Amino acid sequence: MSVLVTGGAGYIGSHVVRLLQERGEEVVVVDDLSNGRTQRVGDARVLQLDLATDAAHPALVSAFAEHGVEAVVHFAARKQVGESVQQPARYWSQNVGGTANLLQAMADGGVGKLVFSSSAATYGAPATDVVREDGPAEPINPYGQTKLVGEWMARAAGVAWGLRSASLRYFNVAGAGWDDLGDTAVMNLIPIVFEALDAGRAPVVFGGDYPTPDGSAIRDYVHVLDLAQAHLAALDHLAADERPHDVFNVGSGSGSSVLEVLAVVREVTGVDVEPEVRERRAGDPPRLVADVSRISETLGWSTTKDLRDIVDSAWRARKA
Template sequence: MRVLVTGGAGYIGSVVAAQLLEAGHEVSVLDDLSTGHRDAVPAGCRLFEGGIRERGAEVLAETGAEAVLHFAARSVVPESVAHPERYWDGNLGCTLALLEAMRTHGVGRIVFSSTAAVYGEPESSPIPEDAPVRPGNPYGASKAAIDTALTEYARLHGIGAVSLRYFNVAGAYAGLGERHDPETHLIPIVLQVARGLRESVAVYGEDYPTADGSCVRDYIHVADLAEAHLLALDGCRPGEHRVFNLGNGTGFSVREVIDVCRKVTGHPVPAVSAERRPGDPATLVASSESARRELGWTPRRPELHRIVADAWEFHTGRTAADTAAG
């Protein structure tokens, strides 16, 4: 199948592009490289540099794409609170432009990289797909609005759409890993401490109603997540918008993550206590029973040690390569 991956120079998009190639698909990538990396686009992909509004329709026409996997988005919650207009324009606005381009060029499938942040502070955990959608920030709200648009485009124009909602993604695959600047995710931040790039890691709140007082979150290996996207591509049904949560079936506390990072790296990793962050729920874990049942998806790398070890191998490998190049 001819597939276009928007945001394919980013962390998750590049891993999905790699797995699509391995599965025998013809893969093109559209990325403006504002947060992605040119060298993350897997060899064998055709890279189109630019934004969705500027080049989306052109690229769909030139490549003859039959499906889109849509990762291009802004995804930093604090930034969305400070600059909500960037998220409504960059997430919802660009996706509407993409959907119009798909409709115009007869592209019938889309898999959307959504987020479990659309649920806000859930009433129960693990979170099922029928939980109330009530996002607590503009980032989650923009993603929820895109889901509404996908439902309407499926109903009105017959496209087959799948939204995949997940929380924290980590690990590495085929030499592809997380490289955000600035980094906002816990595991790479802790590994930066282990590499001597930060003095310590902050634990925001230690009085939550959890086993050790720190927040509990769902972590999923990026390779498992990518495999779910390929299954979702096959699971697109004309005229239907399907929604699935993706999780590893359990959660890990901030303290647990730090301890595992210490064991994997062999470094002490100092941790300092900090005040709770506004809006941080005690526990966020997504139920993935529907994905298991309807897509046949099962995470094959659920162990936190494996997730951290793969991320550590990626970061230490890049450090060695940078040192040798310098």
């Protein structure tokens, strides 16, 4: 099978590209290279392209035909929550406009399978500690809104022209499947802590008085390699005759507190991690964990790596 991966030179995308290559698939990467790196994708064909531009549609249709593309995995998007609040129009243009161009090109090019990179940000600030896919989706920032709209667009394309799609709502992704594919962005807890340690600063913990065992917020962490495997399981699922669901949580199904993460960082790095505890941030729930029963039952997927694996692999990649 030939698979086109948008955003395939980025952190998560490059893991999926490598897994596809390992199982013998032909891979075409589409990336604007604003954050991606071509050395991450091996011998995959790379098409440098911004999906939100007018040039995207003809370039994609041509790539589909040239490489016999049968399926698309769509990562390409802007993904910083704070930036999305400051620049909402840019996020709607890039994330929604880019997805619209991709879907139109898939319709015109006869490519009928899509795995869409969505996010737990679609849930907003849920009233429950454990979130299910059939619960309310009420995003509270433009980033989450654009991801939810992407899901709607994929579903609408299914009704309109038969697109088979699966949208994966990620929770907190970290770690590295290979030392050369570490996360180069400093936007999530573990890279932020590593950067603080390198600079000799105390990592900051927002909130020490939550109703949790140690007072810090609890989140669901998933190893990036487990997440990448979920994309392959979703691709295979799209070939099935019976597909009862099109949206899946991707997480571990259990939570770790911020202080628990710091304790593991201390064990792995050997660096004494003494955090600075500040006031809670507005809108941060005490506990947010994925219900993963749907993806387990429907796709046969579950995590294989724990928090220690995540931190250890992220630290090795950083040192490398």
